[in-house]
Amino acid sequence: MHKTLIVTNDFPPRPGGIQAFLHNMALRLDPERIVVHASTWKRGREGAEATAAFDAEQPFPVVRARTTMLLPTPAATRRATGLLREHGCTSVWFGAAAPLGLMAPALRRAGAERLVATTHGHEAGWAQLPGARSLLRRIGDATDTITYLGEYTRSRIAGALGPEAAARMAHLPPGVDEKTFHPDSGGDAVRARLGLTDRPVVVCVSRLVPRKGQDTLIKAMPRVLAAEPDAVLLIVGGGPYEKELRALAEATGVARSVHFTGAVPWSELPAHYGAGDVFAMPCRTRRGGLDVEGLGIVYLEASATGLPVVAGDSGGAPDAVLDGETGWVVRGTRPEDVADRLTTLLGDRALRTAMGERGRAWVESTWRWDLLAERLRALL
Ligand SMILES: Nc1nc2c(ncn2[C@@H]2O[C@H](COP(=O)(O)OP(=O)(O)O[C@H]3O[C@H](CO)[C@@H](O)[C@H](O)[C@@H]3O)[C@@H](O)[C@H]2O)c(=O)[nH]1
Numbered sequence: 599m600h601k602t603l604i605v606t607n608d609f610p611p612r613p614g615g616i617q618a619f620l621h622n623m624a625l626r627l628d629p630e631r632i633v634v635h636a637s638t639w640k641r642g643r644e645g646a647e648a649t650a651a652f653d654a655e656q657p658f659p660v661v662r663a664r665t666t667m668l669l670p671t672p673a674a675t676r677r678a679t680g681l682l683r684e685h686g687c688t689s690v691w692f693g694a695a696a697p698l699g700l701m702a703p704a705l706r707r708a709g710a711e712r713l714v715a716t717t718h719g720h721e722a723g724w725a726q727l728p729g730a731r732s733l734l735r736r737i738g739d740a741t742d743t744i745t746y747l748g749e750y751t752r753s754r755i756a757g758a759l760g761p762e763a764a765a766r767m768a769h770l771p772p773g774v775d776e777k778t779f780h781p782d783s784g785g786d787a788v789r790a791r792l793g794l795t796d797r798p799v800v801v802c803v804s805r806l807v808p809r810k811g812q813d814t815l816i817k818a819m820p821r822v823l824a825a826e827p828d829a830v831l832l833i834v835g836g837g838p839y840e841k842e843l844r845a846l847a848e849a850t851g852v853a854r855s856v857h858f859t860g861a862v863p864w865s866e867l868p869a870h871y872g873a874g875d876v877f878a879m880p881c882r883t884r885r886g887g888l889d890v891e892g893l894g895i896v897y898l899e900a901s902a903t904g905l906p907v908v909a910g911d912s913g914g915a916p917d918a919v920l921d922g923e924t925g926w927v928v929r930g931t932r933p934e935d936v937a938d939r940l941t942t943l944l945g946d947r948a949l950r951t952a953m954g955e956r957g958r959a960w961v962e963s964t965w966r967w968d969l970l971a972e973r974l975r976a977l978l
Pocket residue numbers: 613614615616618619717718719720747772803804805834835836860861862863864865867890891892893894895896897899
């Protein structure tokens with residue numbers, strides 16, 4: 599692996615799947631051979647302090663742009679080429695291909711020999727828009743490898759690239775830390791703290807945005823409660839959709855059976871998965887395909903915890919579930935279908951155990967960060 603400059607807008611402490619993806623990969627590369635160039639998390643003192651505290655703990659240097667959004671402007675490109683030269687890097691990894699991959703020609707002129715750009719869910723959506731298609735095509739032509747999460751995103755994005763760039767694509771999905779997420783992650787303590795001991799718990803961990811389908815879970819609850827009157831829906835995560843979700847729970851008459859934790863710190867995340875009997879996130883595609891799930895790290899984290907998984911049919915989410923083995927894929931627009939699967943799982947401990955064990959084994963064999971970081975190392 600060449601010494602690598604990682605250029606990204608998506609790096610912790612900003613939360614989210616792309617951020618988790620990049621950080622986990624970066625932690626598995628040789629810290630002497632990477633330099634991260636990222637935007638600052640949030641405006642104001644709080645954002646700057648949280649960003650500085652996070653950066654100080656990393657084993658590799660993180661050089662922040664002052665802005666909260668890095669764009670491929672001439673000034674930002676000059677800064678990136680300056681960092682490439684200053685640190686003696688000869689590889690570049692764009693954490694998200696668009697739009698920062700547009701810096702690729704300048705970085706190549708400055709000495710980069712390998713340029714890798716990673717795609718996630720949103721590029722699959724953008725690949726449908728004429729302007730964004732030509733942008734992706736330019737990025738594909740200027741880089742050595744465009745990576746993709748799974749077959750769904752590959753097929754969408756390949757269509758926007760030139761044939762040569764499409765042929766150079768490589769599979770690079772996110773993974774899961776199987777030592778952090780495991781069946782004994784402390785779920786009982788979370789249940790006790792929330793007063794849920796002995797109640798059947800459906801847990802959903804995710805940012806609160808319409809695509810993720812927490813609303814479908816709330817709409818499924820009357821049907822679930824008819825079969826399992828003590829059941830609780832545990833909604834973990836924060837986000838802009840919270841007010842609507844709370845109002846929906848009231849309007850549906852299930853507010854007493856829905857518990858919102860808000861966003862939880864990383865250290866408490868595994869125990870919150872562990873508090874569930876079943877994991878469910880019935881995501882759905884929105885905005886005519888623009889707002890689509892790329893994969894869903896949360897399904898893998900749930901499987902690693904030993905939970906059966908109910909996933910939506912949006913985009914690449916089905917790639918994160920072995921349908922009928924580690925859980926089920928459902929129509930994310932149909933609360934009745936979601937309720938039927940949840941009811942079956944809550945009523946059948948042996949089935950939950952079997953699916954959870956199969957999921958755990960699948961994560962161990964296929965989805966470990968260590969295995970996937972090896973793939974990235976080979977590309978750089
Ligand atoms: N600490 C903390 N983490 C959280 C919380 N809520 C969600 N997360 C974490 O945030 C990540 C969410 O990742 P994804 O499920 O993958 O969703 P995403 O943010 O929409 O990510 C996008 O990019 C991913 C990587 O390419 C894709 O896998 C995904 O489908 C989507 O396109 C997971 O690691 C999850 O545990 C919270 O309250 N607290």
